[in-house]
Amino acid sequence: MPLEAKLEQLILDDPEILETKLLLLGRQVPTKYGKYIDLLGLDSEGVLHILELKRDRTPRDVVAQALDYASWAQELGNEDVRNIFAAGNPGSSLDEAFALRFDGAPVPDELNSGHVMTIVASDLDPGTERIVAYLNNSHAVPINVMMFRYFSDNGHDYLARTWLIDETAPVSVSGAARTKSTRAAWNGRDWYVAFGIDGGSRSWDDARTYGFISAGGGDWYSRTLKGLPEGARIFVHVPQHGYVGVGTVQGAAKPADDAVLTVDGSERSFRSLQLHGQYRHPEADAGTDAAEYIIPVQWIETVPLDDAVWRQGMFANQNSACKLRNQFTIDELTTEFRLTDQP
Numbered sequence: 001m002p003l004e005a006k007l008e009q010l011i012l013d014d015p016e017i018l019e020t021k022l023l024l025l026g027r028q029v030p031t032k033y034g035k036y037i038d039l040l041g042l043d044s045e046g047v048l049h050i051l052e053l054k055r056d057r058t059p060r061d062v063v064a065q066a067l068d069y070a071s072w073a074q075e076l077g078n079e080d081v082r083n084i085f086a087a088g089n090p091g092s093s094l095d096e097a098f099a100l101r102f103d104g105a106p107v108p109d110e111l112n113s114g115h116v117m118t119i120v121a122s123d124l125d126p127g128t129e130r131i132v133a134y135l136n137n138s139h140a141v142p143i144n145v146m147m148f149r150y151f152s153d154n155g156h157d158y159l160a161r162t163w164l165i166d167e168t169a170p171v172s173v174s175g176a177a178r179t180k181s182t183r184a185a186w187n188g189r190d191w192y193v194a195f196g197i198d199g200g201s202r203s204w205d206d207a208r209t210y211g212f213i214s215a216g217g218g219d220w221y222s223r224t225l226k227g228l229p230e231g232a233r234i235f236v237h238v239p240q241h242g243y244v245g246v247g248t249v250q251g252a253a254k255p256a257d258d259a260v261l262t263v264d265g266s267e268r269s270f271r272s273l274q275l276h277g278q279y280r281h282p283e284a285d286a287g288t289d290a291a292e293y294i295i296p297v298q299w300i301e302t303v304p305l306d307d308a309v310w311r312q313g314m315f316a317n318q319n320s321a322c323k324l325r326n327q328f329t330i331d332e333l334t335t336e337f338r339l340t341d342q343p
Contacts, residue, residue: 002099007053008118009040010159017147017161018118022049023101025081026088031072034067038120039343040073040084046108048073048081048115048181053214054145059127063135066117066143073115077180081111083224095313095328108316109297109325112182129164136156136165175270184325192315193225193234193245197305201292204238204278208245210261214318216292217281223292225320226253234297235324237316240310241331242308246337250296256280259294270294301337309336 008027015022022041029037039051050073052066057208076084084253085094098107119132124147135141144163150157193213199203207213213236215225228234228249236245254260256279259270270279284290303309324330 008038009053010148011120011329014138015041017159018051018120018162020049021102021266023098024088025085025245029084029088031069033072033207035068035069042081042085042111044102044105044108046111046113048076048112050115050117052117052119054121054124054128058066059125059131063094063131063143063233064089064127067141070115070117075180076112076182078111078182078184080180080247093313093328095216095326096311097313098275099313104270104312104314105162106326107184107327110183117141118237119143119145121147123146123147124164132164147302160308161197184327186323186325187330188233189233190324190330191228191232191234191321192317192319192329193228193236193321194319195236195238197238197277201278201281204244204305205274206273206277207236207297208299210263211247211250211297211299212259212261212270212294213297214256214292214294215286216279218288221320222253222289222293223320224322225295228253228295228321233300234321235329236302238308239316240307241305242310243314243336244298245302245331246307246333246339247297247299247302250298253293253295255291259296261294261296300339309333 010017012024012027015024020043020197022043025042027038027039029040031037037050038053040055041051043049044312045173049068050066054062082094089097095107099105119128124145128145132143132145137145147162147164149160180186195200195204195207195213202214213234216222225331230251232249234247234249235243237243256270260267261270264271281290281292311332313328314332315329
């Protein structure tokens with residue numbers, strides 16, 4: 001079998017033959033130097049993978065080409081990576097493709113956090129082996145070679161693979177080399193909030209009825225919630241359900257025992273309300289701030305848990321609150337909650 005001619009298609013058909021789970025961004029990706037990368041992939045951490053087939057090139061040519069492509073790739077910003085995927089996959093969404101490839105995970109906020117070069121070959125000459133080993137072992141350049149060999153036995157075909165160097169780690173590019181941000185832009189107003197309801201500690205019906213969000217039971221849970229600024233637009237996510245509301249923060253976080261909410265035009269202490277949730281954490285570790293913290297919210301739109309909104313590729317994590325940079329999530333929720341451009 002003329003393996004060298006078929007390797008590119010084999011990788012396209014099943015990128016996992018490279019032993020690294022990748023989302024392929026494009027094939028024959030053009031660089032600004034007038035050259036074309038054979039295959040460009042993205043792993044679950046947002047690291048770019050430059051894949052070059054050796055074909056009949058000399059050791060100097062194939063290694064120099066990979067390094068040249070890496071010098072171009074290090075300058076790619078977040079939007080550049082998204083544009084490369086769009087060009088190679090017209091009509092497809094990077095966010096949805098990423099979630100499908102990586103078991104529902106959202107696209108990382110940072111794309112091109114580092115890069116890896118892989119030379120793919122059916123055999124390896126001593127010159128390529130010496131150069132790659134020197135760059136990797138002596139200078140920590142993230143370059144390696146995966147070799148494939150083809151065997152046939154009694155009508156059965158086999159493809160064997162092996163790395164030249166056992167393991168290579170991606171090297172993050174220094175900020176000084178950057179001309180564009182690898183992190184998704186933040187619009188300055190939108191925040192993600194996780195509202196956990198496990199164990200009856202909180203009730204989404206309470207939050208909808210009285211206009212608040214909450215978190216607590218330890219410093220890790222309450223710290224990010226306390227960082228929400230007044231006037232922020234928040235998108236509320238209930239884990240294992242989906243997004244259930246969008247609103248505007250009306251004040252600072254206060255312990256539940258001290259919090260006051262405006263209900264039907266009157267100020268009411270939080271503990272005086274008819275609540276379904278407990279908003280207490282007796283199981284919290286001693287010596288920690290175990291209070292439940294309450295933030296007043298003016299709801300723009302909410303839905304019951306049974307109508308929670310979720311799409312493959314949407315953002316979610318375990319922080320009680322963080323900046324929402326995932327534009328796919330914002331766009332989907334803007335449509336679902338019938339939002340205007342203004343918070």
